[in-house]
Every structure is written in C-alpha cells, then in structure tokens.
Amino acid sequence: MTTVLVAVAGKHGATAEIAGEIADVLRHELPAADVEVRDAADVGDLSRFDAVLVGSAIYMGRWLPAARHLVEHHRAPLAALPVWMFSSGPLGDPPRPLDDLAEVTSLGATITARGHQVFAGRLDPADLRWTERLAVRAVHSPTGDFRDHDAVRAWAVEVAAGIRAPVTGTFAPVPPLSTGESSIP
Ligand SMILES: Cc1cc2nc3c(=O)[nH]c(=O)nc-3n(C[C@H](O)[C@H](O)[C@H](O)COP(=O)(O)O)c2cc1C
Numbered sequence: 568m569t570t571v572l573v574a575v576a577g578k579h580g581a582t583a584e585i586a587g588e589i590a591d592v593l594r595h596e597l598p599a600a601d602v603e604v605r606d607a608a609d610v611g612d613l614s615r616f617d618a619v620l621v622g623s624a625i626y627m628g629r630w631l632p633a634a635r636h637l638v639e640h641h642r643a644p645l646a647a648l649p650v651w652m653f654s655s656g657p658l659g660d661p662p663r664p665l666d667d668l669a670e671v672t673s674l675g676a677t678i679t680a681r682g683h684q685v686f687a688g689r690l691d692p693a694d695l696r697w698t699e700r701l702a703v704r705a706v707h708s709p710t711g712d713f714r715d716h717d718a719v720r721a722w723a724v725e726v727a728a729g730i731r732a733p734v735t736g737t738f739a740p741v742p743p744l745s746t747g748e749s750s751i752p
Contacts, residue, residue: 568599568600568601569597569599569600569601569617569618569730570600570601570602570603570615570616570617571593571597571600571601571602571603571616571617571618571619571620571730572603572605572610572613572616572618572619572620573586573589573590573593573602573603573604573605573619573620573622574586574604574605574606574607574610574619574620574621574622574634574637575604575605575606575607575621575622575623575634576606576607576608576622576623576624576630576631576632576633576634576637577623577624577631577655578624578626578631579624579689579691579694579695580694581624581655581688581689581690581712581714582622582623582624582655582688583604584714585622585653585655585686585714585719586604586620586622587604588716588719588720588723589620589622589653589719589722589723589726590602590603590604592719592720592723592724592727593723593726593727593730596723596724596727596728596731597727597730597731600730606633607621607623607631607633607634607636607637608633608636608637610637610641613641613644613645613648614644616648617648617649617730618648618649618650618651618730619645619648619649619650619651620650620651620652620653620726621634621637621638621650621651621652621653622634622652622653622654622655623635623654623655623671624654624655624656624688625654625655625656625657625666625668625685625688626656627702628664628666628668629670629671630654630668630670630671630674635670635674638674638677638678639674642677642678645678646677646678646679649681649729649730650675650678650679650680650681651680651681651682651683651684651726651729652671652674652675652680652682652683652684653683653684653685653686653722654668654671654683654684654685654686655685655686655687655688655689655714656685656686656687656688657685657687657688657713658687658688658689658690658708658709658710658711658713659708659709659713660709660713662687662688662713663709665685668683668685671683681729682726682729684722686714686715686718686719686722687713687714687715687718688713688714689711689712689713689714690703690708690709690710690711691710691711691712692710
C-alpha cells in the first residue's frame with residue numbers, strides 16, 4: 568500500500584485546513600493509499616512513507632520553524648522520496664506579498680523536491696496575539712480568508728498524478744569496479 572504523509576505547520580488553522588483539503592483529494596485520487604496528516608512538529612521516522620508533502624504558513628517571509636526543521640532533520644530520507652512543498656501566506660485580491668521565499672526554495676533544493684506551491688492565506692484579526700496584530704497593522708495587511716480552494720484541489724490532483732506515475736527513464740546499472748587490470752593496451 569502507498570503511504571503518504573502530509574506534514575503541516577501553521578499558527579491559526581488556515582494552513583492545517585489546506586493540508587486537510589489536500590489529503591481529502593489525495594484519498595479520492597489514490598483510493599488504495601493511506602494518507603496521513605500530521606503536525607510537522609510531530610513527525611518522526613519517515614521510513615514507512617512512499618511520498619511526503621510538507622507545508623507551512625509564511626510568517627515574516629519565512630516558513631515556520633517546525634516545517635524548516637522537519638526538512639533539515641530528515642534531509643536524507645526526504646531526498647530519497649518524492650516530496651512536494653506548499654505554503655500559505657499572501658493576502659488580499661490580488662494576494663500580496665509575493666515573497667521570493669528564497670529560503671524555502673533552497674530547502675527544497677536540498678531534498679530535490681518535485682515542486683513548491685504558494686497558496687493565498689487567511690488572516691482573521693480575532694485569532695491574532697497582540698504582537699501579531701501590531702505587525703499586520705503596521706504593514707496595512709488585508710484581513711479575510713483569501714484561500715483559493717479550487718487552486719488547492721487542482722494542485723493536489725497534480726500531486727496525486729505525480730505519486731501515481733511510475734518512475735520513468737532508463738536505469739543504467741553502474742559497471743562493477745575495476746580490479747586494477749586496465750583494458751587500455
Ligand atoms: C504577523 C504575521 C506575519 C505574516 N507574514 C507574512 C509574510 O511575510 N508573507 C506572507 O505571504 N504572509 C504572511 N502572513 C499571512 C499568513 O501567512 C497567512 O495568514 C496564513 O494563511 C496563516 O496561516 P495559519 O493560520 O496556518 O497560521 C503573516 C501573518 C501574520 C499574522
């Protein structure tokens with residue numbers, strides 16, 4: 568059975584809901600798969616997973632520590648698996664800011680992630696701590712729920728196709744190591 572992990576880090580539920588929506592689509596598209604959604608901070612051994620999705624809310628232009636640490640601490644097993652990354656952050660219509668997220672791109676490169684998708688997020692002032700409220704007021708951030716559920720579901724369908732797809736390309740076995748005898752005359 569294919570086992571898929573959707574690991575997520577967020578503060579106020581918007582990204583966790585996106586992760587849940589992605590998992591629902593994966594379950595629908597891959598009926599024989601076991602799809603687990605976990606808090607990124609609670610992920611341990613990855614050996615039983617066949618594919619991994621890691622997502623985080625963006626705060627101050629960065630992924631949250633739990634998602635960053637997940638990738639950093641499990642670099643080798645993740646590099647050996649198909650991995651997709653997603654972020655939830657930009658607010659408004661059209662959504663802003665469009666951070667370059669260079670750090671997330673670099674993280675993805677270390678594990679040869681198959682893709683990174685940024686989704687618009689949700690900001691409800693009632694959820695925020697006072698420090699967060701001051702920060703969003705300072706940058707005149709729009710408030711509301713700007714998540715595009717169609718975009719989330721469409722991306723999840725693409726990921727499901729990637730998980731389903733057999734590995735393509737030809738596998739060329741490495742020739743046995745030379746015993747020292749040179750074939751060069
Ligand atoms: C204090 C604060 C800082 C934020 N900084 C960014 C940011 O730098 N870039 C961005 O795209 N979104 C930013 N956001 C928006 C959140 O990432 C967005 O609301 C996200 O969907 C929240 O997800 P969560 O509910 O899972 O925490 C910020 C929100 C707050 C409250």
